[in-house]
Amino acid sequence: MSVKHAISRGLELGRSVLQLGLFKSGGRVVAKLRADCFRVGPSGRTVRPQAFLPSRYRYYRTSLKGLAAQLQSAVFRRRFTGGSPRNRAVFLAFGLGVGLIEQQLEEDRKSAATCQEIQAVFRKKRFQSPRQPFTSGYKLEDYIIGKQIGKGSNAAVYEAAAKFAPPKTSDSKCSLVQLKEDEEEVEKPRSLTCCSLRNFPLAVKMMWNMGAGSSSEAIFESMSQELVPAGPLALKQENEQITLDGHFGVLPKTLSAHPNVIRVFRAFTADVPLLPGAQEEYPDVLPARLNPDGLGNNRTLFLVMKNYPYTLRQYLKESTPGRRQGSLMMLQLLEGVDHLCRQGVAHRDLKSDNILLEFDSGQKMFNGCPRVVITDFGCCLAQGDSSLQLPYTTRWVCRGGNGSLMAPEVITAVPGCGVVIDYSKADAWAVGAIAYEIFGEHNPFYRPVGLESRRYQEKQLPPLPSSVPADVQLVIRLLLRRNPNQRPSARVAANMLHLSLWGRKALAKQDSVSMKKLADWLLCQSAVVLLKGCRGPSGNRVEAELQRSFLSNLDMEDLQTAVGFLLYGREQRQACILST
Template identity: 35%
Template sequence: MSLRTLLFRFYHNGKLLVRYIKPLQPGHKIEFLTQPPATSSGQGRLSAPAGHPIQTYFQNARKLFVNSLLNRVTNSMASDLRRKTIQQLLYKDNSKPFLAFVGVSLASGTGILTKEDEFEGVCWEIRHAVNNMFDKLVQVETLPDVDDVKVDDIQIGKFIAKGTNAVVYEATFRGVEYALKMMFNYSAASNSHAILKAMSKELLPLRKPLRLNEDMLMNSVENLPPHPNVVVMHFAFTDFVPSIPDSSLIYPSALPARLNPTGGYGRNMSLFILMKKYNTDLRNYLRERCAQLSMHERILLFTQLLEGVTHLNMHRTAHRDLKSDNILLDCSEDNTCPQLVITDFGSSYTNKSGLSMQYSSADIELGGNVALMAPEVALATPGLFSFVNYSKSDAWTAGTVAYEIFGHDNPFYQSARNTDYEVNALPQLNTNVPEVMRRLVAKLLENDPSDRPSAELAATVCQLYLWAPKHWLYGATPSHNEIMQWLLTLTTKVLCTGVSYGGHVRRTFVEYQLISTFLKRAEFRLITNALQYIQRVLTPKPLV
């Protein structure tokens, strides 16, 4: 950029800035941007009490910016969707990202944004708008403050399931049905601090912070923010293990000696977690419903699993024990695809610095399920300078679970071994599974993690397969404007339609929720990279 151009832009933008910062002179009239009052004619003017002129400048700039981009949405419902979305984006509390974005543009001296920057800026606004909507839903779903809850405050019902480390019962708390998970405590002393220190990993998704000295302990543990594909864990507490009918038959060795004098090895106190009640786990669901599932439902389940793993990885967490019975399903909506959530974080690894763990001794735990460990984990050897990278290990395990979702036995429970298998020698998925999905699963199971897509890329590929125009997957790469038009259309539908749970919309709740999880992390470069990955790696090449 020449010195003359630089000086001209500095003078021009500086003059505009001074014009809007200086106090209003008599005769000047500026209409402030506020939410229009509801009128029967819908023709009310935008007006508001007087405010600072610089605020008006940014509000009007914001209006022009959002309007110019929403005008790209050209489907039949565009007019109504644009109007509602402008209200969502302009009048809600989401100004900070936009102001920062415009501020960077002004400070750079360019005066206008490049196409790439403009599209990334819109993705920023989309993420912020969808996150605001999601935060409100989380507030509705989260229990109000509860203090000093004990086992006696909860009505324990029927037995649901038992695992290696815990048992789950139906429970009623304040008239609402939940699930109560009681951890098996064989080693931690019977006091809150010792129990929480030993079992803190289980509480990663906890929504209610623990109190007093328990708070101090939890501050050292990475917290996992709420996500539609992570279990809803309301609150946790420690208490004495109660006497429950048939407990001596279901888990006799986990009981304390006071409840099972002849064979109880558990401690007197343990950890209790109140959770949302789910209908079943993925393994039982597939066993009972596999023949009735459509391919669309199977892909929805697989995509939800990848979105859950993506959320974990984004927050520096590796589950390390993914399997179909550690995946729960909410089937409360009849005749629709169930909502999928990841649960049981007792074997997880979390580190704010990243997912590379030092493996200096064979005594260090590598994960829960040896059969479904990624090759780079299963083949790791301990040493002074040895590290295990978990950044793509859960994505590999999700690829093995995909076999079950698409109607096959998991090959790594059968003949395949995660230490010496060949990808090409693994069983082929049925031909009714779309080619893109078959190739994606194969890539997720690559031995070398550098040849494997990340969970985020794989989830984006699935989202594009579900919602993007099909010719994008097999034809020429769409233009940036086409991608942005599609992205804005998805956003307007979610903001203006997906939040309504009445009538026919409720039947597609999981689909809207899945689109929302995609939009919550939408980045323009990620979408274009996923499209290129589909066309370069996953799409069959025509015979020459």
């Protein structure tokens, strides 16, 4: 081997090892994805340098700087002890490469420590529900029931008000929604009025009890999935000791509060009443005392929640969000799904009917970004081990609801001994499909003319409108990948949208991103959020909540993966431009 060739090989070795610590769009993204798909729930990693050398160099991993110094000093020793030029060149090149690795690792350590410090600050500022907690309301008689506002396959929802709540003053303003004032549309009928929300700020969901019996214990156990988003005071003290076995195993502790996940204020059992529209809307599920032909039991479960003015489906019938508004709505869904995954819950029935919307009190209807909330946990998977994996040994095991938006790895599963369905990225896939609706397109997986998640090919996905930002289109395409190992998690996808919306300066360089530059941007973003308080940069409360959620869940590895995806997307777009 010539001296020139030896130097070239040594420098190439140092360069290749160094590049493993930088943001590149090839093998690093694949490796991160492979690691990401096996990680479920909250991360327990500590700050430590990543090991880039093979296992035989394990001794030197703790001090790469020392290894670089030894290799470089060996060059000069060999210079005076008669070592061959080839060996001296190899030692010099490899020593320089390892020295550069130590510099990159030191930068990684500082950046990871910065992320942990930011995360610690914002995790102390947990989301608190704006509604004041109340101490009563464990009986149906405590509420005034209004008209029916929703009906599904297993429940009916009614607007309600608490009898024990303080009376509203005559000059009080609507705290949930401000309707659009338009003189030209005064005569147009509206599905919801400001007065309705002011008079009935709550919603009561009455479950249909067809086979759970009439004892409170049996009802709670049979419908335990509905209690997953329940607050700490939702159940009466004597009912808190009930073991919530449910259909999928022992439930974990209830979800902590999150701005994009519904909160159940009260959960209790009561005799089924004859509510408005019951005889016409759902006569078959009524008990025999109310309908001689009814098949329902006398008692059932009631859930008390906040009354939201619209479902996503209703909202999209009257409005098409703009590019930024749609991106923020999609981001909220991903933040909600990530919150569920971190606490070991898979929703398994995401669709536009199970997503609620509201506007801040200072916003007009259809102006600004609404708050998006995930609701209806009747089909959720919630297990004590937080694995999000369901043994699928027989076809009688329920895989969830809404077969049209069932992820490919779920719909194609074949029951058998040892078969397990992994739901860790199934809800994120559903968000990708719902994003088409948010941006004004028909959901590509809705029948009769839609694709089937069982056998579709990614190239068959319809194009999104040109008004949708390129980074958002990339996120949607990645979420709809058939192979879950190549699909980003909800956290990584949310990070991509955060970086696209607020981190463009940090991503200004086309081919790579400096760790130090990214850490500096995170510090600036944290300062802005703390100074702005509960209002975002544009004065929007929803944006402030999103940024706080992002900073409280910071993880350097997830952030690196998101950056790698964005750079990969840019490279692909640049290649397409050059090819045309």
